[in-house]
Amino acid sequence: MGGENERLAAADDPVARVDALRPAQLDRTLGFLISMARQFIHRGFVQRFAEVDLTPNLYSILALLEANGACRLSDIGAALGILQTNLVKRVDELVERGFVTRQADPVDRRAKALVLTPAGRDFLVRLHAIHDEWEAMLVQRLGTDDHQLLLALLQKLLFGERLDGEPDHPPALLDED
């Protein structure tokens, strides 16, 4: 009978391959490959975080609060590249679920200090475990050297150069400019 039609690719499969069709020159461009890689990685996170009914995006907000203590909405937006206006409802959800509270900012009465609750801090232990599991799977796919190299190249693309030097890796490829 009709029923459930299309399903996602089996669990952690490599994503759709560009095999069936000639890939134009798409598989030679950063735009296409980054998009496909992000899709692949993102789906893995979504499937794993579904167990705790959380989106990878919300995880990154909580992780940021854990590492920074009290934050303002604008800080989080700037750090994650998300517009403030799109953060309000997500923080609403985190507040409703008891992971975050909005407190008065003592200095600026316009602002509100976002802080993790103890429940949120406990929750993060589980979230880090889920995150690390999938990240480890990706490291295994690439090998540790290529994983580090990929991180460094993405940092260079985003920030101009590596943020913190790990000087024990081949630097020759990284400081041409």
Added chain:
Amino acid sequence: MGGENERLAAADDPVARVDALRPAQLDRTLGFLISMARQFIHRGFVQRFAEVDLTPNLYSILALLEANGACRLSDIGAALGILQTNLVKRVDELVERGFVTRQADPVDRRAKALVLTPAGRDFLVRLHAIHDEWEAMLVQRLGTDDHQLLLALLQKLLFGERLDGEPDHPPALLDED
């Protein structure tokens, strides 16, 4: 007056930096960096393709049709990692705008052959120019060597290994498994 509040970062800026806040360990993970890199690259494409009222996604569909002649919907979905069900309306738009036609598939009467129109082929000349301009900007940011290396690493992540070898680059980092 109130007026326009939040705007996107100035044109082709590096994206939000993780400076203001301690980045947790996010900037050490593939999940975060790929997501940020994709966001950065995608915004550049969106801004440039806006001039022709096209989404990068639709561009990749057209490019695929150009390189492959007649395609079925399922082929395109498999190549781009998009569910068929989400392709219907996008192809509808391309048909309405005169870039694509749906023809009868001679072999399989369920299927429909998607083919570029001459107008679609002409349009692609302009689209490739727009695409190449932004891609060149990214190459400049990275340097050609690191650009090639990044492509290779993303291919390894997605497909297991490089699709086509360019044997004139340092291979040592690529074939550990």
Added chain:
DNA sequence: TATTGTTATACTCTATAACTATA
């Protein structure tokens, strides 16, 4: 029974405009 294309639907993410209360 399975596959091709399709409609309907829902949820997430992103983006713009405009309001409020502070600064």
Added chain:
DNA sequence: TATAGTTATAGAGTATAACAATA
């Protein structure tokens, strides 16, 4: 005048379920 948070809204993108025609 500008900034922090907010609301409302619109558009992409992605997911599931179900159906008709065909294989």
